[in-house]
Amino acid sequence: MTIFLDADTRVVVQGISGAMGRFQTEEMQGYGTRVVAGVAPGRGGEVISGVPVFNTVMGAVRETGAELSIVFVSAERAKDAIYEAIDAGVRRIVCVAEFMPVHDEIEIKRRVRETDTYLIGPNSSGLISPGKSKAGFYSEEVCIPGDVGVMSKSGTLSYAALLEMKRRGLGATTVVGVGGDEIRGTTFRDCIELFEADPDTRAMLLIGEVGGRDEEEAAAWIREHGSKPTVAFISGRSIPPGRNIGHAGAMIVGAKGGYQAKVDALREAGVAVAESIEDIPKLLGAQTVRSNS
């Protein structure tokens, strides 16, 4: 099994008429994703890349039974698009927009909580269940099917880690790009709960980054409930406190969000922390073997 997305999941693309929306729709179709609808206000009734277009998410859901939405609108309009998807009853939403206003994210986060919606992102690299379906930027060049549940704040860093795994024959059940902003809908902890419940996921890889408390919260959950071997890699140890380099969320404020606190919390929870992405396959391999024995 997978989490969030499998071969049957019906996907609607919000913003299908834009350059990125159209290109990514074709990429997803090429991979096998079941793209059943697109949304572009005022373009209802058209067909783009073989996909029927609707004016509203509500219409798309009613006509096609879409279950997961991927949002390809600009950061300025992302709040409206996400509210629209939630109002239409969609409970799995992927948002790739970067630089979404913080106040919009705060309001969205509240709405997501009260409706039990899984919002992947914003500033997400998307989802892929290798060999089955994808919604976002991940491609077959970087990952293969396997038994590791992968979650990452960074897209590019996860590509690099997945490549290291692929070279040693390790693949993923699902890869979740949780997003690089300080605020995100679905957290590492949410992903870990789902991966724990997924029988096909035998081990997990958490790719974190300095800033925020998501890694510490994940560690606290693992400590209480975790049963599957977990490997983590945390980037940003060389970012000086108070400076913002890379992602908006990768910022150490005072005593909060530093590298060592995250590593300590994870190690105390029994998570193997890789010092380099090259060490990830070895740690995953070793741990997977141990869990089988």
Added chain:
Amino acid sequence: VLLLEHEGKGVLREYGIPVPDGVVLSLRDWGEAVAGRIAAPCVVKAQILAGGRGKAGGIRTVEKDDALADEVGALLGAEIKGCLVEQVLVEEKVEAAHERYMGVLVDGAEIVFVMGRQGGVEVESYFGAGKDSFEVVSVDPLRGLFDFQVRGASERLGIPAARWQGYVAVARSLYRIFRECDATLVEINPLAECSDGSLVALDARVVIDDGALFRQPRFAELQSARSGGSELMTRMASLDIQYVPIGGPVGLISSGAGLGVAIMDWVEREGSSISAFIDLDYAVIHGNTDDALKLVLEALDSDPAVRSIIVNFTSCGLRLDQIAGSLVSVMRQRKAQADKPVFIHMQGNRSNLAHEVLREAGLEMYEFLGDAVRYAARAAATVPA
């Protein structure tokens, strides 16, 4: 965008929060501007973006009128915490009976209102020690900050009931600034409580969300006026290149914020450091690949501190074959005397085609990112400057 104190105080004043009478003087035009405008006792404050300027000598109290010009002259043009003091704020001195802390900020995915019994303390300390002297109140973004929440915090901090209404008024304005200006931090530290019960903001720290500048034109203008920076940084910004100078000997040209940071860490693990964080993701997306590669390579080649260069593209969204083509042509145009070794790694979308393009052009590339990083760090340590 972090506002200077006087800019932040201007916003507070607009929203009805009392601030001391004051005047801003700059390096160019301070001359006689001081005389007669503000009477001693007053305070001269360096307008710089660095925190902790008080301890660093950036805030001076002036007791007598004839000493004012000297203090202004001494502070203007001085360097404090690495910042050139281009402006000072001269303010009337306010006698505070108590100094408090008040702020609205983003904590995780929540808005919190924070009040402190004592001002002058770093707010970060509320996450650790000093917790008892701070009240942290969670605010529902859809309902806003309620008066009762402010009264409750005031009571728990031991502030007498007769004073609560004053704090409620300041808190309401502070919250309105936070929401209406798309701020991620609005902080008054210290907030003076005078013996007559009036409240005056003695400092202001306001951070506006860069992601919201499209709907905050006045702050967008302020930022574009400020980000003059060096000519190089302006050129980088015009091509959508993310550029943060660091200062080490390894040049890094990369794409994607997360992997760029991980490589920065990795270079440090190998005993070296990068010269600058350079992310070409947006430059490539916006079609500036050729110009961006040319500009950053020229910048790294002409920087004598840089001794080796890593070029990394690990990408799913970008067309690596096209980027490889650009890289080949930029490398060909590279000046003959540019002999810094370049370590190329490309993996992901259409990387097989990219590798062919590089191979045909005779450019060496590395199969493993780790090798590119290690060789670059080693080369930076051994190549003479």
